[in-house]
Amino acid sequence: MSDNSEITVAIASDEDVVPARAEGRALASELGFSRTDATLIATAISEVARNILVHAGKGRLRLHPAVEDRRCGVVVEAQDSGPGISDVEAALRHGQASNGGLGLGLPGAHRIMDEFEIDTEIGRGTTVRMTKWRPRDELERLHARRGREDE
Numbered sequence: 001m002s003d004n005s006e007i008t009v010a011i012a013s014d015e016d017v018v019p020a021r022a023e024g025r026a027l028a029s030e031l032g033f034s035r036t037d038a039t040l041i042a043t044a045i046s047e048v049a050r051n052i053l054v055h056a057g058k059g060r061l062r063l064h065p066a067v068e069d070r071r072c073g074v075v076v077e078a079q080d081s082g083p084g085i086s087d088v089e090a091a092l093r094h095g096q097a098s099n100g101g102l103g104l105g106l107p108g109a110h111r112i113m114d115e116f117e118i119d120t121e122i123g124r125g126t127t128v129r130m131t132k133w134r135p136r137d138e139l140e141r142l143h144a145r146r147g148r149e150d151e
């Protein structure tokens with residue numbers, strides 16, 4: 001798999017959440033994440049995808065791998081041109097809900113992922129960028145180096 005393989009999933013209805021989850025799970029297992037971690041990543045993807053639907057109407061998800069020498073990761077970007085979030089800190093607190101939700105989505109996704117950034121502007125939209133990392137051990141790195149030499 002190349003470093004720049006990027007997947008984009010348009011999020012415009014409930015039916016789009018299932019393939020978004022599946023793509024996230026597939027990318028995570030390709031990158032050697034455990035089944036448990038792949039499920040967690042899929043859960044975080046569901047939450048940001050649902051937020052796009054509920055709070056912004058539509059948007060898109062981008063998924064891509066990040067491969068470094070000592071670690072590799074799944075990078076998820078959820079982007080919309082919706083109303084934006086006025087108080088990001090509050091939105092990240094448990095129980096900060098609107099539109100009939102419980103307010104667990106963003107804090108849950110935050111907790112699952114290792115890196116979590118929200119870029120938002122009122123009236124312009126929101127981008128949530130999140131990454132989950134997995135360390136690459138010595139043997140794996142050795143194999144990767146050998147693989148490159150063979151190319």
Ligand SMILES: Nc1ncnc2c1ncn2[C@@H]1O[C@H](COP(=O)(O)OP(=O)(O)OP(=O)(O)O)[C@@H](O)[C@H]1O
Pocket residue numbers: 047051052054055056080082083084085091092096097098099100101102103104105106107126
């Ligand atoms: N993409 C978005 N655009 C605009 N506002 C958002 C977006 N995502 C989250 N928010 C705001 O942040 C708040 C917290 O989001 P969170 O996902 O934690 O809760 P929720 O969606 O209200 O409920 P739940 O996810 O538990 O069903 C939301 O209530 C909403 O006001």
Ligand SMILES: [Mg+2]
Pocket residue numbers: 047050051101103104105106
């Ligand atoms: Mg939510």
